[in-house]
Amino acid sequence: MTILVVEGLSKSWGGNKAIDGMTFSLEKDAMALIGPNGAGKTTLLSSIAGITLPDQGRIIFDGIDITKTKIWKRVGLGLVKTFQVVRPFVSLTVRENLELFSRVHGGSDIDSVLEVMGLSQFGNKKARELSHGNLKRLEVAKALMTNPKLLLLDEPIGGLSNNEAVGVIDALSSLKKKGTKMIIVEHRLSEIFPFVDSVVVMDKGKKIFQGTTTELFDDEKVREAYMGGETNVDS
């Protein structure tokens, strides 16, 4: 059984159709969700996570229709999203940030989460002392405290240096090996493509492609819409 099925999902902000009849399912373990700025990727992830209520369509998670389910119940079912912009409590330590999150949402062992995210040595550091790379890891670590089956990641390496990005991708790889499924929204394609099993491309709220990374580069529609005919796809 596929863990996530999205059927005919639509969401407008005022007159602006941010998602326009999106249908896709998560076939394997890790999927990249890509598309130009404003394509609707964050709105889609937020709708799946329960942060945004869609106007139309259905979301089936682990065999359950969760379209109208409250966000905290979705977290309890094993579905959680990280934010595009990190938001830790800066005056608390990394460990305290995770403790706080686990008090609200229950779940995993802090030491194992620190370890899988490569943050063990930073447990007692205040969040404000962390590099941007480690803050991004902390954002994922917070989500992991809820013991998710499916992790929705909104630009996990956005704004990071190449070295920092490699660190985050390594951490996500070990998570994937442990069986956590994920949907990753990113603009830095070359860094996440080696790690994902499939790709969905959105443009103007619609799905214009679903397939493997290899198939993607042969697709005329994708080249036109997403890359404007360019072969260098990183922004």
Ligand SMILES: Nc1ncnc2c1ncn2[C@@H]1O[C@H](COP(=O)(O)OP(=O)(O)OP(=O)(O)O)[C@@H](O)[C@H]1O
């Ligand atoms: N809370 C909101 N209120 C009003 N309009 C919104 C809101 N969130 C998103 N939008 C609009 O919906 C459209 C899709 O935005 P969204 O943030 O989902 O795109 P995105 O693909 O995540 O873009 P980016 O790659 O820049 O993060 C845009 O036109 C955006 O301006």
Ligand SMILES: [Mg+2]
């Ligand atoms: Mg976004």
